[in-house]
Amino acid sequence: MSERTGKQLSKEEKDARFEAELLPVLDPLYNFAYRLTLDEDDANDLVQETYLKAYRFFDYFEQGTNAKAWLFRILKNSFINEFRKKSKQPAKVDYSEVEGYYNSEDVEGESGVATTTDMRTESVQDLIGDEVASALNALPVDFRTVIILCDLEGFTYEEMAKILDIPIGTVRSRLHRARNSLKEKLEKYAKSMGYNSNEI
Amino acid sequence: MESKITEVYQNAPVEGKETECEKVSKLLDLVIDGEATSEDQQYFKHHIEDCVSCFESHQKQKLLKGLVCGHLKRVIVPESLALSIKAKIQKTL
Structure with missing residues (x-):
């Protein structure tokens, strides 16, 4: 990773940027992990693994782009790899998954749908x-x-x-x-x- | 409750009407998810004003989406998680 050219941030700067950009996604990411694994400990591990991977490839992440989609993608790929491991097949880590993934579209595509149940209690x-x-x-x-x-x-x-x-x-x-x-x-x-x- | 009007529509589909319903049913998810073009939205809206059965499908699908986004409980992130991520990252070069 050290041979990468371009603007080098100090570790402190990088960490601060990483935390500011990616940690706000922690809540939805953990929920996604939990719904995939249906287990709190597995969700915990999966989220940690996702953030560590994201950190390693943070230089590829363009500031201000869709951090949530980027992290969800890394997590989903980690989840698949984890399953490969569990089924004793060789775990091939595909790092291309995190490279060059940019999304210039707006961050949130909320299509709010009101809940329409009549039940109140x-x-x-x-x-x-x-x-x-x-x-x-x-x-x-x-x-x-x-x-x-x-x-x-x-x-x-x-x-x-x-x-x-x-x-x-x-x-x-x-x-x-x-x-x-x-x-x-x-x-x-x-x-x-x-x-x-x-x-x- | 199944309304009588629905039964009338279901029992006697007019040929042209049927293809229109098919088109509308293909648009259903797009409309619900906010992915339909404004043209398609107009078409959809116009159709369900007249067609009870498509109107009901739309209501049902909206309800289904609402059940997931409105009723599925979110799990609470353990407090230690953010801290342990930060700690691991600080150790990573």
């Missing part, structure tokens, strides 16, 4: 939250991922395509199938609770 809210979580956790990881990226984190299709390394068309079709699958699971639950499936 706290406990019912909790119940719904738990049910949504278990329905989501029961989805295959690829489906879970697109729903989290889109609906929870508000990434645009274009950002998702970059994070996941797939064409936008694949993002769309995967999201569509993922939602159908989630809907099916929640409809079953709604029926078991005595609601008409049309209400969900």
Whole structure:
């Protein structure tokens, strides 16, 4: 890493910049890690690994660009590699994943959608939250991922395509199938609770 | 509750209407996710004003998205995590 040319920051400057630009993403990143691994310790490890990788490749990161998408991409690739390791296949670390990844688009693509349930009490809210979580956790990881990226984190299709390394068309079709699958699971639950499936 | 109007639409699809519904159903996710062009949005909006079944699909899909973004609890980041990341980074050259 030392032979890189260009403006050299002191370690203090680099660390300060790193913390200012990337640490604010910690909360969504940890949540993403948790939803992928479904385990707090694994999420913890995955997030640490992601930040260390990001630190090593921080020179490739253009200040002011989409830090959140960049970190999500590194985390998702680390997650895949971790799985390779666990399945005893050779763990090939692909560093090209973090090189040259720039996104000049705006940072947040929030498409705020209001929640439209009629249920008001706290406990019912909790119940719904738990049910949504278990329905989501029961989805295959690829489906879970697109729903989290889109609906929870508000990434645009274009950002998702970059994070996941797939064409936008694949993002769309995967999201569509993922939602159908989630809907099916929640409809079953709604029926078991005595609601008409049309209400969900 | 299934409304009577919906049944009428479902039982007697007009041929032209059906292709329009198909087009609208393909736009559904794009509209929900704020990815549709303004032209497509207009088309979509106009169609669901008249078509109860597409209107209902739209409501359902919106509700589904709302369930995820409004009801899924966020996990709380352990306090030690930021500190241990900072500590590791300081040791890294």
